[in-house]
Structures are given as C-alpha cells and as structure tokens.
Amino acid sequence: MPDTTRRADRLPGNRYGNRPTMKDVAARAGVGLKTVSRVVNGEPGVTPETERRVQEAIDALGFRRNDSARVLRKGRTASIGLVLEDLADPFYGPLSRAVEEVARAHGALLINGSSAEDPDREQELVLALCARRVDGLVVIPAGDDHRYLEPELKAGVATVFVDRPAGRIDADVVVSDNFGGARDGVAHLIAHGHRRIGFIGDMPRIHTAAERLRGYRAAMADAGIPIEDSWMSLGVTDPVRVRRAAEEMLADPRPVTAIFTGNNRVTVTVIRVLAEQTRGVALVGFDDIELADLLQPGVTVVAQDAAALGRTAAERLFRQLDGTLLAPDRIELPTRLVTRGSGELPPAD
Amino acid sequence: MPDTTRRADRLPGNRYGNRPTMKDVAARAGVGLKTVSRVVNGEPGVTPETERRVQEAIDALGFRRNDSARVLRKGRTASIGLVLEDLADPFYGPLSRAVEEVARAHGALLINGSSAEDPDREQELVLALCARRVDGLVVIPAGDDHRYLEPELKAGVATVFVDRPAGRIDADVVVSDNFGGARDGVAHLIAHGHRRIGFIGDMPRIHTAAERLRGYRAAMADAGIPIEDSWMSLGVTDPVRVRRAAEEMLADPRPVTAIFTGNNRVTVTVIRVLAEQTRGVALVGFDDIELADLLQPGVTVVAQDAAALGRTAAERLFRQLDGTLLAPDRIELPTRLVTRGSGELPPAD
DNA sequence: CCCGCATCTGACAACGTTGTCCAGGCTCTA
DNA sequence: TAGAGCCTGGACAACGTTGTCAGATGCGGG
Structure with a gap:
C-alpha cells in the first residue's frame, strides 16, 4: 500500500533522515558490525543461518549501504565524470549514451555536466568531479588550457579528451578527422x-x-x-x-x-x-x-560517429584504469561523406 | 609546460594516488588542520596572513578537498540523480539539460543513467544512486511498481517522477497532458x-x-x-x-x-x-x-515541452529539499498542437 | 581428556573531513 | 596594571564503512 504519511512527518531528524547504518542492522540481528559488512559485500565466512538473520534485519530496516563512507575507506568511487558542451545538442546525446554503456559494463556510474562552451564553467565542473573523486574523466573541452588538471593526472585520475584535444597538457585524445x-x-x-x-x-x-x-x-x-x-x-x-x-x-x-x-x-x-x-x-x-x-x-x-567517439574514449579510460594503457595517445576516427542530393546540385550560374 | 612523465610513473601508489589531504596542507603551511578547513570553506576567523600561507600550500600541493569525507560528515551530497529512458533520445536531451540547469542553480551536480526501458535496470540504477546518498531523485519510470523506494522516501530522499507517474507509491509527479x-x-x-x-x-x-x-x-x-x-x-x-x-x-x-x-x-x-x-x-x-x-x-x-517537464520536476525536487513543499502532488503540463500541413490534408477518398 | 586446527565472529583503527570546544594572546577599559 | 572580552588557532571526536587481527567456538585426533 502507498505510504500516506505527509512528507513533513518523514523529514530528516538528523542528517540522512535517520537512515539505518550497519550498526543498527547488527544490533537488530544480534551480530557484530563486521558480520553485517560481510553479508552486504558477499564475503565468505558467514554461516547461512547468520546470513539469513542479517538479511532479515536489512530488509526490515530498509538499510542501504552508504557509499560515501565506503569510498572514503576504499578509494575507488566506481563513477566517472563526463563534461560536455550541451546535453541537449543531438550530437552529444549518443556520445553520452555510449560513454554510459561502457561505464555500466565496468560497473561504474556516470556523472555529467554541461559546460555551455564556457571554459570557466568547464574547469569548475571538472574540479567538482575531482572533488568527488571520480575514477576517471571524459572531457569535451571548452577551454584550451588544461594545466589545472596536472595534479589530477599525477594523482592517477584517468582522463580522456573527446571531440577536441586537450590544451597544454599531455593526455589521451579521441577526435574525428x-x-x-x-x-x-x-x-x-x-x-x-x-x-x-x-x-x-x-x-x-x-x-x-x-x-x-x-x-x-x-x-x-x-x-x-x-x-x-x-x-x-x-x-x-x-x-x-x-x-x-x-x-x-x-x-x-x-x-x-x-x-x-x-x-x-x-x-x-x-x-x-x-x-x-x-x-x-x-x-x-x-x-x-x-x-x-x-x-x-x-x-x-x-x-x-558520435557514439564511436564516446565508446572509444570510455574504453581508453577504463584501460587507463586497468593499467593496460600506458602512454597517452591521439586517436582519430574517420568521417563519412553521405550524399543525398544537396551536395550534388550543379552550380546555378 | 606539459607533463611528460609516462603514465606508469604516476600511477597510484596508494589509494588516491597519494593525493594530499588537509593534514598535508596544514603541515606544509605550519598551521592546524582546522585552519585549513576554514580556509577551504571560506569560514571566518583566519587572518589574511595565515590564509595566504594556507592558500600557497594548497596550490603547491595541488590539494582538492575530498567530498566523500565531507559528505560523510555533513550528510548532504549536493548531487541529485536522474534516471531516464535513453539519453540518446532527442526528447530526453532537453529534459535532462533543464534538470541540470536547475540543479546547477542550487549548487548540485547531476548523476544520471539510462534505464533502457527495463524496470530491473531502473531499480538497480535508483538504488545505486541512493547508496551514493544523492539528495534527490528525478525518475522517468520504466517499471510500474516503486514500492522499493519506500525506505528512501521515509529517509527523506526528495523524489519526483516525470513524464510518467509512479507506481503504487505516493510521490510527486510531473507529466504532460x-x-x-x-x-x-x-x-x-x-x-x-x-x-x-x-x-x-x-x-x-x-x-x-x-x-x-x-x-x-x-x-x-x-x-x-x-x-x-x-x-x-x-x-x-x-x-x-x-x-x-x-x-x-x-x-x-x-x-x-x-x-x-x-x-x-x-x-x-x-x-x-x-x-x-x-x-x-x-x-x-x-x-x-x-x-x-x-x-x-x-x-x-x-x-x-520537454524542457518544462524537466525544469518543473527539478524545481519541485528542490522545494522538497527546502521543506517548502509538503504534500506530494501531480502536475500536468499542457501540450500544444502545431499545425504545419500534414495534419490539414483532406481525406483522399 | 586435552591439544591443535579450522571456522566463524567481533573489536578496533583508519579513511579525510567538519563541528565543538577550549587555550592562548591580544586589546581595551577601569 | 589587572581583569574582561574578543579574536585566532588547534585538539579531539564523530560521520559509516572496511581491513586487520585476535578471540571464541567446535571438532577431530592423539
């Protein structure tokens, strides 16, 4: 049945609105904190009976693991950032979708933003993504100076520029011809x-x-x-x-x-x-x-081929993260002339 | 000048690839940890001279605040999730962009994913977003049963469904007529x-x-x-x-x-x-x-008006977060008949 | 019967940040 | 000159999770 409480009644009392934590689950299941962690992450070494009790408590409380804490501990966010010019431009839709599909295949989420062709906004977005510690960045640059990314590259943030090359920095690039x-x-x-x-x-x-x-x-x-x-x-x-x-x-x-x-x-x-x-x-x-x-x-x-641009870039990104890709490179994808009539009209003079 | 080290040389030794932390900045600037925090967040109570020293250390080390830790502490992620059907569909581009602009105006980032019209994938995406503790969700539902969101609603995750209504749950909805x-x-x-x-x-x-x-x-x-x-x-x-x-x-x-x-x-x-x-x-x-x-x-x-759908939904979302919006409601936006010829042809019989 | 071993479980620290609180030094006034 | 009050800066705990490690339990063998 639908939840009919008024929204005000369920507003957060404290920060996450009293979301249950592993501690709560552990208390309810009568087990230790670490055991809950083991169940949540499918780690071995938990008897079926204990696992069942923990799972019950999880369902009863509606527990969802807090990935912020997890990221803090583990250092990988399983998310990548995409900065493009304008999501509403029909050219970038398929590109974005292609990046998303590759990310999904690697278990990563996509965070994206539009720079609106403004270099400052591009930098602001990229740095916001870095602050969130995305594992990698796919950037369609608006600006022509990306030295601000040097600390990120040094820190191992995988980065690929698409559609246009990076400025004043050595990074992977995927462009059309x-x-x-x-x-x-x-x-x-x-x-x-x-x-x-x-x-x-x-x-x-x-x-x-x-x-x-x-x-x-x-x-x-x-x-x-x-x-x-x-x-x-x-x-x-x-x-x-x-x-x-x-x-x-x-x-x-x-x-x-x-x-x-x-x-x-x-x-x-x-x-x-x-x-x-x-x-x-x-x-x-x-x-x-x-x-x-x-x-x-x-x-x-x-x-x-916008989708190919996105796909190629994202694949290179994950190869950087794998460590199977060493030196930055520049990839150029071919274009295709599609004749439909308007280009074959003879001169009218 | 461009960074010419080979990528292998800058691969992470430890988790974030040795990213500097506030502690490192503090050590280098010769101040306490909290003072760095104050500078980074623009809080008052730091003399200009101290601030300058801290800022210098930040620039020298290439420090970027780790938002995961921040989120963990503060409980707000300043990000919202958008789950739609297919980013590459020209209908969703402007919708997505409109959501993004509203989010940006509220200082939030947008994380999005495509459900590909698959209810399981929709749920998977939504729960992944919840695990990241997005402050709110804009969902274009693929499925027709959203009771799995009940714990999230109870926990105060702002939620708006767009384009199609939610199933078996009481939530805000913005649709076209x-x-x-x-x-x-x-x-x-x-x-x-x-x-x-x-x-x-x-x-x-x-x-x-x-x-x-x-x-x-x-x-x-x-x-x-x-x-x-x-x-x-x-x-x-x-x-x-x-x-x-x-x-x-x-x-x-x-x-x-x-x-x-x-x-x-x-x-x-x-x-x-x-x-x-x-x-x-x-x-x-x-x-x-x-x-x-x-x-x-x-x-x-x-x-x-795809953009209006997105904008309206996102605005309601942030009003939920403000607390200025109490009861869930259903908004219906009008459509517009645009006559261009094909609809005015007479019957050919 | 006791020891050793394997299996399961939990206590604890750490991740990087921010909120709380207190200490120390300064200025101002009586 | 002493006390009050203000301003700056730092020590510490906490956020929720995971890795480490050690303790508890049970079982079989000597």
Missing part, C-alpha cells in the same frame, strides 16, 4: 563544378571549427581556387546571425553557388535559408541530421 | 474530414502510450466514429514493425486516410512510409521533431 572530413566535403562540391563556395562555421578558437576551416581552405587550395573573404563567416552559430551570413553570401553580385556548413546547428539554419531561395544552392554540412534524407533535396553531410 | 494532447490531435484530423484514422503507438503498459491511446479513443468516440481493430497498432516502435504496420493500414481495401503516431520515433518512420505513397495521407504525431517544418508537407504535431 575534422580536417579530412571537411576537405572531402568541399572537394565533393568542387567535383560537382562549384568554384564559389561559402563556409559558415564556429569560432576558430574551437579546435573542431578551426580544423574544418583548414579542411575548407585545403580543398580550395588543392583545386587552385582563391578564396574571397566574403565567402567565409566565422564564429557564427546562433540562428539569426547564421541566417544573415548566408543571405549576404547569396546576395553578392557574384554569389556563392554552394555552402559548406561547419556543424549541425549551422546546417539546420542554412537549410531554412536555402528553402526560401528560388535558385538552387548546393549544400554540404558537417554532422549528420535526423530526417536529412527526407528533405527536398536530401542533405549531403560529412557524418561523424 | 498525454490524454488531452492526443485527443486534440485526433480531433484535429476529424475536423479536417477524416473518419478512418490509424493509431500507431507504444506498449500500453507504458503510461504515456496508454494515455495517448485513450485520447485517440476519446476523440473518435466524441465524433461517434467506431474504431476498427485494423486501425490500431500497439506496442510497436522499432522501424521495421512500424513500417509494416503503416503499410498494412494503407493497403486495406478501405484504407485509413490519416494516421496518428504515438511518439517521435514512430512519427519519423511513418513519415518515411508516407513519403513513398502517391496518395496524400494526413499525419499528426505526438512529440515535436526537428526540421518538421521543412518537410513537404510540414509535419503537424502535438508538442510537449
């Missing part, structure tokens, strides 16, 4: 006859954004196409400014005939702008987008 | 002339699915339309089976002229099926979908 992916995407547009290709991306201080920009430049250089300043818009992700940037590129007397977008959020906004254009403008976007295949035309993208 | 939303969505189709309307949804053992089905039935009953069994497909969410279900409804000699879909995943698959049809079939889906406005036609949906 942002440069190569962007270069291939832009080369794809060039191969379909485009010469005037726009680029709209995030602030170059964000490593992924810088790499994708570098890929754009490289593809253009490889094709011997000089880039005009008006084709590039950097540090722009909010819808209003992306829209303006795209519209300006298209309003030019010699407008771009194709646009390469630097991440999923930019792509979505540019799709909206292009949908309003009468002339066909080609588009290749970095990051895949749900339903991209159902739009008219389908959206050609350079897809990253 | 699934019944009303579905009824309005189906009524919208009826208002546009449809009589033969299909329903594809999840297992009715999931509360939201059952409520939406109830809404469908209610709207049909209100219009005096008897429902034929072949119009309903329940317990179906994976793409293959949703596709088959939709195709069967449309292949009938007297096919449905409109489909109401029970959640975002079903909607996406049905959109694909309808895109292949020559005849126009109307569609209203429960849950909003990114880019729904850019499809041809735009997808009419009954939108829930």
